[in-house]
Amino acid sequence: MKESAVKTGSFKGIDFYFIKADRFKTSSVSVFFKDSLTRENVSGNALLPAVLRRGCEGFPSTRHIAGRLEELYGASFDCGVVKKGECQVMMFFVESVADKYTREKESLLANVFRLLYRILASPVKEGGVFKREYLEQEKNSLRDLIEGRVNDKVSYAVERCLETMCEKEPYGIYEYGSVDDLKAITADSLYAHYLDFMAGLPVDVFVCGRAEDRVMEEIRDLMGQLERREPKRVETGSSSPAVQAGERELAERMDVNQAKISLGFRTNTFPGEEDYYRLLVYNAILGGGVHSKLFQNVRERESLVYYIFSRLEKFKGLLVVSGGTEGRNLEKTRRVILKQMEEIARGNISPMELEAAVRSIRTGLETLKDNQVSMVDFYFSQAVSGGKDTLDSLIEKVERVKEEDVVSVSKKIRLDTVYYLLPK
Amino acid sequence: MDVKTISVESVDEVVHAYSHRSGLKAFVIPKKGYTQKFAAVSVAFGSVDNYFIPPGKTQALRVPDGTAHFLEHKLFEQKDGNVMEKFARLGSSPNAYTGFSQTVFLFSCADRFNENFRLLLDYVQNPHFTDESVEKEKGIIEQEIQMYEDSPGWRVFFNLLNALYLEDPVRIDIAGSPESIREIDKEILYECYGSFYHPSNMMVLAVGDVDHLEVFQMVEKGIGKSEPAPEIERIFPAEPPRIGSNYVEQSLSVAVPRFQIGFKDEAPQTYGRESLMREVAVKLLLEMLLGKSSDLYNRLYGEGLINPTFEYDYGIERSCAFSAIGGESWKPPEVRDKIAKAIERVGREGLKTEAFERVRRAMTGRLLRQLNSVEGMAYTFTSVYFRGVSMFDYLDIYDKITFEYVREVFKDHFKPENLALSVIKPIEE
Numbered sequence: 001m002k003e004s005a006v007k008t009g010s011f012k013g014i015d016f017y018f019i020k021a022d023r024f025k026t027s028s029v030s031v032f033f034k035d036s037l038t039r040e041n042v043s044g045n046a047l048l049p050a051v052l053r054r055g056c057e058g059f060p061s062t063r064h065i066a067g068r069l070e071e072l073y074g075a076s077f078d079c080g081v082v083k084k085g086e087c088q089v090m091m092f093f094v095e096s097v098a099d100k101y102t103r104e105k106e107s108l109l110a111n112v113f114r115l116l117y118r119i120l121a122s123p124v125k126e127g128g129v130f131k132r133e134y135l136e137q138e139k140n141s142l143r144d145l146i147e148g149r150v151n152d153k154v155s156y157a158v159e160r161c162l163e164t165m166c167e168k169e170p171y172g173i174y175e176y177g178s179v180d181d182l183k184a185i186t187a188d189s190l191y192a193h194y195l196d197f198m199a200g201l202p203v204d205v206f207v208c209g210r211a212e213d214r215v216m217e218e219i220r221d222l223m224g225q226l227e228r229r230e231p232k233r234v235e236t237g238s239s240s241p242a243v244q245a246g247e248r249e250l251a252e253r254m255d256v257n258q259a260k261i262s263l264g265f266r267t268n269t270f271p272g273e274e275d276y277y278r279l280l281v282y283n284a285i286l287g288g289g290v291h292s293k294l295f296q297n298v299r300e301r302e303s304l305v306y307y308i309f310s311r312l313e314k315f316k317g318l319l320v321v322s323g324g325t326e327g328r329n330l331e332k333t334r335r336v337i338l339k340q341m342e343e344i345a346r347g348n349i350s351p352m353e354l355e356a357a358v359r360s361i362r363t364g365l366e367t368l369k370d371n372q373v374s375m376v377d378f379y380f381s382q383a384v385s386g387g388k389d390t391l392d393s394l395i396e397k398v399e400r401v402k403e404e405d406v407v408s409v410s411k412k413i414r415l416d417t418v419y420y421l422l423p424k
Numbered sequence: 425m426d427v428k429t430i431s432v433e434s435v436d437e438v439v440h441a442y443s444h445r446s447g448l449k450a451f452v453i454p455k456k457g458y459t460q461k462f463a464a465v466s467v468a469f470g471s472v473d474n475y476f477i478p479p480g481k482t483q484a485l486r487v488p489d490g491t492a493h494f495l496e497h498k499l500f501e502q503k504d505g506n507v508m509e510k511f512a513r514l515g516s517s518p519n520a521y522t523g524f525s526q527t528v529f530l531f532s533c534a535d536r537f538n539e540n541f542r543l544l545l546d547y548v549q550n551p552h553f554t555d556e557s558v559e560k561e562k563g564i565i566e567q568e569i570q571m572y573e574d575s576p577g578w579r580v581f582f583n584l585l586n587a588l589y590l591e592d593p594v595r596i597d598i599a600g601s602p603e604s605i606r607e608i609d610k611e612i613l614y615e616c617y618g619s620f621y622h623p624s625n626m627m628v629l630a631v632g633d634v635d636h637l638e639v640f641q642m643v644e645k646g647i648g649k650s651e652p653a654p655e656i657e658r659i660f661p662a663e664p665p666r667i668g669s670n671y672v673e674q675s676l677s678v679a680v681p682r683f684q685i686g687f688k689d690e691a692p693q694t695y696g697r698e699s700l701m702r703e704v705a706v707k708l709l710l711e712m713l714l715g716k717s718s719d720l721y722n723r724l725y726g727e728g729l730i731n732p733t734f735e736y737d738y739g740i741e742r743s744c745a746f747s748a749i750g751g752e753s754w755k756p757p758e759v760r761d762k763i764a765k766a767i768e769r770v771g772r773e774g775l776k777t778e779a780f781e782r783v784r785r786a787m788t789g790r791l792l793r794q795l796n797s798v799e800g801m802a803y804t805f806t807s808v809y810f811r812g813v814s815m816f817d818y819l820d821i822y823d824k825i826t827f828e829y830v831r832e833v834f835k836d837h838f839k840p841e842n843l844a845l846s847v848i849k850p851i852e853e
Contacts, residue, residue, distance in 0.1 A: 022457070023455075023456070023457035023458060024796050025435070025436075025792050025793065025795050025796050026792070026793050026796055050732075061722060062716050062721070062722055062725065063716065063717050063718070063719075063721075063722045065716075066715065066716035066717035067717040067782065070715075070717055070782045070783060070785065070786035071782060071785070071786075072789075073785060073786065073788070073789030073792075074785065074786030074787060074788065074789030074790040074793070075789065076790075076793075095793070096789075097789045097792050097793065101434075101435065101792055133726070137725065137726065137728060140728055140731070141731040144680045144731050144733075144752055145731075145732075147679040147680055148678070148679050148680040148733075148752060149679075150677070150678065150679050151576050151678045151679060151682070152575070153571075153574050153575075154571070254677045255676070255677040255851050256574045256677055257570040257573040257574050258567065258570035258571050258573070258574055289512065289517060290508040290511075290512060290517070290518065291508070291509065291512030291513075299564060300506065300564075303560050303561070303562075303563030303564050304563070304567075305564070305567055306564050306565070306567035306568035306571055307567075307571065324567060324570070324571050325567060326567070326570075352509070352512075352513060355513065356509075356512035356513055356515070358515075359512070359513075359514070359515025360512065360515060360517065362515060362534065363515045363516060363517065363532075363533055363534045366459045366460070366534035366535075367459055367460035367532060367534055369459045369460075370458050370459055370460045370797065370798055371796075371797060372796070
């Protein structure tokens with residue numbers, strides 16, 4: 001099945017896309033605001049969705065919004081922040097059951113989008129700015145989220161490694177901001193930021209599932225009512241150069257049972273380049289699943305770890321390997337990991353490893369089509385990186401990758417930072 | 425071939441069912457237009473099944489903590505190598521998980537479904553344990569245990585179960601402990617395999633754009649056993665209705681404290697339609713009392729006592745049932761007190777029919793959303809199967825459940841004497 005995101009319109013810096021897919025029982029609308037990752041804006045940007053979701057005209061509290069969603073057959077509404085390379089993305093999402101499964105006359109999707117539009121355009125105000133009570137509560141929740149990063153040691157070990165590696169580049173900024181910035185934010189300053197945000201950030205709107213033309217039109221009309229000016233130019237990923245500090249190490253001690261190791265690499269390869277498809281295969285061979293060299297050797301052969309993986313940050317051209325082991329085995333784990341990378345560079349890739357890697361990428365991309373959120377994320381990421389691939393064309397290119405291509409791309413990969421989490 | 429087909433017209437879904445002579449039940453849920461194809465073999469053997477009389481014997485056997493989970497890990501090992509490699513060659517991702525009441529082996533693929541499916545049936549029927557491979561796995565599982573020991577979400581939950589339950593094996597960590605897994609050897613694994621991994625104690629499920637007759641033919645040919653096995657006699661300790669302790673805490677390296685409040689069912693309904701009715705009722709109640717549209721949620725959030733990590737659920741296992749309400753909070757005892765007080769007030773003043781209707785409608789919609797995902801459907805279908813019900817029964821129950829019944833369940837479930845609080849605190853420097 002050939003499926004892709006079709007651009008259905010573009011005005012005032014807002015791009016509209018439709019991914020038509022009738023097999024789903026729900027339809028969704030995602031609205032993405034994009035900004036360059038900067039210390040000045042990161043925390044305000046992160047706090048905005050949290051404050052906006054607290055209430056709007058007609059639905060002035062969480063309680064009212066939740067009640068409305070319940071009336072709309074358990075429609076869902078969510079928002080959050082992600083980083084795509086050096087782009088900070090604030091996303092708002094609504095999803096509702098397809099109209100054929102309800103007894104309503106009016107379109108549920110149109111109704112739930114009207115609610116989202118109000119949340120974006122008409123927040124609850126007090127003295128012309130955000131309600132202080134909501135602001136303070138959301139500052140506290142966001143502070144918990146930032147400080148609570150350390151609670152999940154598996155993801156913390158990865159993020160800490162990449163952030164240390166890129167501490168002098170925008171990518172090193174945490175997408176939810178910092179506790180220090182939060183302290184300085186007031187209802188006035190955030191409201192001014194909000195006006196700027198709504199008027200000037202480039203926006204992508206994705207509708208996925210089934211939607212009648214009149215509903216699509218209503219979504220476009222409503223977004224067209226936002227007061228907009230010439231959109232800001234936003235960095236999209238890998239634009240800032242790598243600050244190479246040479247190899248370095250960082251160790252942190254905590255009261256934990258399991259030690260962790262993360263190795264951060266610069267791949268010097270980016271989306272849009274021919275080498276990018278080769279890098280995808282490289283990563284799959286190295287640590288992209290149970291067939292991979294890391295899983296087979298570090299776990300199955302040496303029994304050093306339970307989890308071990310490698311992962312790409314494609315926009316920024318980074319690769320990270322991470323695993324958990326016993327403190328006394330850290331050095332050995334590091335050696336065995338690096339050994340696997342040497343093996344690939346030397347061309348020690350069996351036909352079975354290559355085949356399994358390519359197939360696993362293919363299966364991953366194919367099955368992504370069954371999930372609305374992943375499909376939207378894929379096409380939105382394409383829009384951010386300027387990539388022209390559809391899921392199917394990407395699969396085709398990956399399937400053409402040969403062993404020598406993987407070897408050649410491996411030579412560009414440089415170790416940058418090693419992070420250790422050590423038990424006290 | 426005797427195939428039964430059940431249509432669930434209100435949601436455009438169909439389930440095909442087939443019974444193999446060995447006692448194995450197989451199901452296919454076709455999902456036209458979907459790319460992902462998914463299949464699972466579920467075994468009614470989980471971490472709580474640690475004390476039983478092996479078929480044909482008279483002596484009861486108590487196995488070390490973590491045995492069911494260990495067996496799940498080792499089943500991937502075959503005479504001719506690790507089965508994961510064979511799946512990888514087919515481009516699929518195999519996986520498995522062990523819960524309190526079952527072990528599930530699964531794969532997900534985009535093409536070559538039949539080859540994958542035959543491989544799945546084949547390896548769950550052909551264990552190959554050696555002393556060496558069992559020893560080697562201990563290092564891997566020990567690291568898995570250590571990872572969970574550092575997970576505040578996991579610890580807060582097991583500490584809660586330990587507070588709620590005095591005897592029930594649900595208290596025991598699914599993977600066991602580094603000490604308990606050291607006692608496991610290949611003889612124990614074979615004994616458990618022989619007792620529980622009989623087709624009549626298993627269920628096969630396929631979800632996706634597949635031909636159900638073809639699937640059932642593969643089951644027909646691929647299952648070696650042809651006679652049902654006698655019932656396995658599981659032995660459960662008598663669990664007193666009261667809870668063990670109403671408060672438990674642990675310090676971990678976390679920045680924000682985490683809590684879970686649990687209510688234990690005194691007389692759990694764990695099987696059949698009653699169990700599903702009960703589950704739906706408690707879930708509706710949790711939503712009415714604590715959902716984002718409730719007074720209580722808005723007050724707790726407004727007072728800064730909870731944050732967006734707040735969540736709640738109700739679980740039914742082989743011999744117990746409990747609800748768990750939790751998230752991050754700087755003042756867990758205050759959250760507990762306010763929840764307890766609100767429940768007491770609802771007990772006095774009664775539940776609101778308006779909220780009941782609204783929440784019921786919302787939850788029906790959410791159930792429908794689950795049907796979007798091949799994996800989500802497979803997971804839900806599997807998780808209720810050994811309770812003798814189908815996930816599609818939920819629809820009917822949401823439709824028929826009455827306010828009066830929900831009111832009765834409220835009185836029975838949310839009793840203050842059955843409440844416990846579990847807290848994970850930051851380590852004080």
